[in-house]
Amino acid sequence: MAKVLITGAAGFLGRHCLELLVDEQHEVHVVTRSATLSARPNLHIHGVDLFEHAQVHELLRTVRPSHLLHLAWVTAPATYRDSLANLDWLAASVQLLRAFAENGGQRVVMAGSCAEYDWANGVCDETTTPLHPGSLYGICKNALREVLEGCAHCCEISAAWGRIFYLYGPGEHPDRFVSYVTRSLLAGRSARCSTGTQRRDYIYVKDAARAFAMLLFSSVAGPVNIGSGAAVEVATLAQTIGKLTGRPDLVLLGSAQPLSPEVPLVVSGQRRLGGELGWSPEFPLERGLTDTVAWWKQQLDR
């Protein structure tokens, strides 16, 4: 049984990771400022502010986790790409890493992003695709990865870096694309979409959480794509939500600008996640979207 510290455990992805790790009977410690989590016999909640490094060092000295899963970061959809808060999260993450290394930490996994890659390449491979982050978010994530790898080398810690592609599922921020389309259609409002010819790698949040849990207890080191390996046209994605909600008429393709730079394809190579780690998705797109629609229906019926 490992002693795991998770940050961002009250977040979209974190909640699902937390459930998996608690269910697996690890001793789980959570750093959160959120009051929505409640303790269980093997779940310990710490109200520590990750931006206060004295608090962080004290926590790590006390808990001495063997495993660290660091997911916390700024994610506000409208602003996260170029927010100066990315600098705060880089600084806080580096301090957390230092405290982990100094207090007996053995295995660390942190959340990166497909935003680190040069998107001109379409299929993103951890070893061969050049990196070229186009936002302060991607730059700070990539800088943290470099420091993580250097620190792991110096301190003989095992470290991996999960580059997350397009997450969706229950609990996602209401303004993100899948949430927005689903909420709109369920409320009988039209959903303004781009033409949607761009193809993206959408991964169901529970599949991504399982990938992170597997990665945390593996010895796979370095960057690992966390994506489904399948690219879907954004138009198809929206139309599938249209079909599942019974309101395909409300999906207005071509009436909005795309959310991300208009490159034709962003998809994760699966050499490491599938090949080395042995992960495969349990939720194909239509099943994931069905569960997402059902979840939003519940929320809106409340």
Next chain:
Amino acid sequence: MAKVLITGAAGFLGRHCLELLVDEQHEVHVVTRSATLSARPNLHIHGVDLFEHAQVHELLRTVRPSHLLHLAWVTAPATYRDSLANLDWLAASVQLLRAFAENGGQRVVMAGSCAEYDWANGVCDETTTPLHPGSLYGICKNALREVLEGCAHCCEISAAWGRIFYLYGPGEHPDRFVSYVTRSLLAGRSARCSTGTQRRDYIYVKDAARAFAMLLFSSVAGPVNIGSGAAVEVATLAQTIGKLTGRPDLVLLGSAQPLSPEVPLVVSGQRRLGGELGWSPEFPLERGLTDTVAWWKQQLDR
């Protein structure tokens, strides 16, 4: 007249930068924990701890510097390359940058290192030479550069990054190579050196300080080598000190391991510092070493 904030102003390089900027009648603000600096009419000393981000934010809110010269970093010769203190300095630097950006900052220059380059290349050019830092120090410096460039782009701040080569001169840490050889020979002790066939780019500290001061008040952006552009055999360097101290017999070439990885050549390309900025050295090697020997003589005679 600019309002300049300097960190590391009590350090080896910083002291010389400070003198230049104070002499140029700028309003100079210094962040230091050292008590060795004293205030002058246009020099303001702030006893702020750069690791306490609340203090840093408060300082920047109060002073609102137009220019920032950030030199402070861990430099202890025996340990700085792989010290976890590099992580603290990265975190502190990122917080300082954020506070500067949020409080009207216009121009920032930070100290990088030739340790960021892939040394397989010999001549290091800012644009064409690949980066491949081989130490946690180099990794953290390079990560800070990436964040600086991203932040400058987002916040419309002008930013440059001075990659320092081999500094030497009065006030250098006594355990660094030039200091060690000089002190040993002046004290009549032998100086154990490597065979010294490797060639390195040594730059006199006052020349480097002048390069930083010029860079700070230029609009040159991005990485700029701070080196002399001339490579000297380390054996020649030691033998010149032998000649200047009158004790060439005490220079024991081949009796120690080299301090840095044994690549044959590390020298700065001068396209940016010489070509774009118009800097050239005022202290050729023998003149710089003469002044260094004189300074150490004074210290030892006290």
